[in-house]
Amino acid sequence: MALDSVRTPFGAVDRVVGGAAVYAAVAASLLAPPRVVGVVGGDFPQSALDLLAARGADLTGVERIPDGKSFYWSGVYDYEMSGRETLATDLNVFAQFRPTLPTAYRASRYCFLANIQPQVQLAVLDQLDETCFVLCDTMNLWIETEPDALAEVLARADLVLLNDAEIRQLADTPNLAVAARRVLDMGPQYVVIKKGEYGSTLVSAGEYFSIPSYPLPDVVDPTGAGDSFAGGMIGLLARHDDCSTRELRRAIAFGTVTASACVQGFSLDGLRRLDTAELQRRYDALRDMVHFEAMDWEAFT
């Protein structure tokens, strides 16, 4: 839960509401009521918490430290918006954050561990029922600085989300097919490779699923896209209480659609404009986008 200052070729915003938990919760809330864990300072807008509550989110796991400042991130995106430079990362109230899950949260069936120190992710896992299906995210910083703790997270997670640069770094190979196999060997049953505008790929021992992103002429800010993707995914899994591979494929399509809405606005503007009708329209359009017919091989040869 953060305040972000972001500049892209299409505009700039200063200290707007952001953060992985916020993006993921707003995205998921179209599908299932999320339980949010996080910490904010006195500077975090109450209106953002009210928005989450209005969308059905349980906020008993959100701590407010009135005399603290919220996590702050500032970054600037390049012309193609595929790369970004971080200008500032101020942990503020996150520096001392040790999440305690409210009792009702502990029986959650699905959990998204957003990017944070792997030790904090482990502390959350320790408080969850073992039957929980766990999606986890991470970043290059922890791959470099906390490999042991991260390895423990990977061994305990069911599905790990990595962007293409991260998985190449973690698996030490440029070939994404090889990299995915190596990460599966680290423990998780599933790996999802997030490739930004080039889509995403789900890999497990017996499965390979890959779809493009939802094409849009009006992408203005990629911030939060990966967390909105995870939120859309887990929202569908939780809604149907189904983590079969069949449902995971559909969950990735939901993640693709929620991420597409996210990038159409700064902060939560894009996600807030996404309603169920538009979600359904984009899901069906995405299915059509990847469809090609079977061949009649008998007639072919």
Place this chain on the structure above:
Amino acid sequence: MALDSVRTPFGAVDRVVGGAAVYAAVAASLLAPPRVVGVVGGDFPQSALDLLAARGADLTGVERIPDGKSFYWSGVYDYEMSGRETLATDLNVFAQFRPTLPTAYRASRYCFLANIQPQVQLAVLDQLDETCFVLCDTMNLWIETEPDALAEVLARADLVLLNDAEIRQLADTPNLAVAARRVLDMGPQYVVIKKGEYGSTLVSAGEYFSIPSYPLPDVVDPTGAGDSFAGGMIGLLARHDDCSTRELRRAIAFGTVTASACVQGFSLDGLRRLDTAELQRRYDALRDMVHFEAMDWEAFT
């Protein structure tokens, strides 16, 4: 039709058979007998021409200049094999090349204009029946140095193939969805964006189709992938004499599969190992890779 010296992280080859016409013809020959137009020098291996003939290619449009040298290209690929540096381009016999189509070629129903000066592409178009369905390729050099001739090619082609960097340059925008619309406004009915390992996208006024590349652990040399892709596409179109959007979607899947075989070896080694059984296996696997189920929206809401 060229001799190439190529270095990748997986090996190096010196003056091996290559060139867009060769890659495209070998790829297409699995599906339909191609008619080849090109020029070679005395140094071009007869065995490569024999291979093409054995696969059913018509070589009456191939000129050999015994005391000339074949077109020569030399390049080196980076660690991720997504970028490459050209070390040498010697036009040699191509410097004076003015293609004359054998009479039998002029009624061809499908034509792939591989990357060459747009003026040469126009000279081929002038010799073809107007009903021919024309795929054309180009490169950054002609976008920069021959914009007027290239504009004429685009206005007369039915489908233009561009990689992501080329279409961004041609359309002067980083957004691929916007770029595709702008290129359609230049004349062609279809645009295909080649995104290398990230797959390909077909765009027309009313269609958007996008699939990933075929994932492989053993990619060794990307040279010729784009031309093998075009060869696989046009091979299917010609085989069924069908250029409907429905068939174009399948043709892109065939192109994806033929390109995947190409990159598994240097020169023609990968393409030569691809047989009909493996082509069919990969096509069916690719269909499964992009499949996700429809939602029952009645039950969903």
